[in-house]
Amino acid sequence: MVDIQVSGVHHFKISDRLREHVREKLGSLERFHLNMTKVVVTLGEAENKSFRADVEMHLAHEKDVIAHVVAETVYAAIDKAADKAAAQMRRMHSKHAKHHSDRQAAAPV
Numbered sequence: 001m002v003d004i005q006v007s008g009v010h011h012f013k014i015s016d017r018l019r020e021h022v023r024e025k026l027g028s029l030e031r032f033h034l035n036m037t038k039v040v041v042t043l044g045e046a047e048n049k050s051f052r053a054d055v056e057m058h059l060a061h062e063k064d065v066i067a068h069v070v071a072e073t074v075y076a077a078i079d080k081a082a083d084k085a086a087a088q089m090r091r092m093h094s095k096h097a098k099h100h101s102d103r104q105a106a107a108p109v
Helices: 016-031 074-106
Strands: 003-008 036-045 051-059 065-071
Touching: 003 016, 016 036, 016 051, 016 074, 036 074, 051 074, 065 074
Parallel strands: 003 036
Antiparallel strands: 036 051, 051 065
């Protein structure tokens, strides 16, 4: 299981329920990249009574995945950030798979 760190900005309290929601949403993304070393999630209030979620996923031997989202509720912000990170990881996974399939196709028999 990957290490997921959840913190709040500017006195934003992180409840156990909120922490569990983050782990549920982001922990499942490990299926895209088994060498995920650490996930850092920062939650806080944004302007106009909205909430901000910042997600940084540190991957071994790859570029980090970073997602910043503002939404009306903190749960919506977490969900959208998880979706955004998943889209980035899918693109990374597809490029990696395509690169390796091209390499195998070009290999002499």
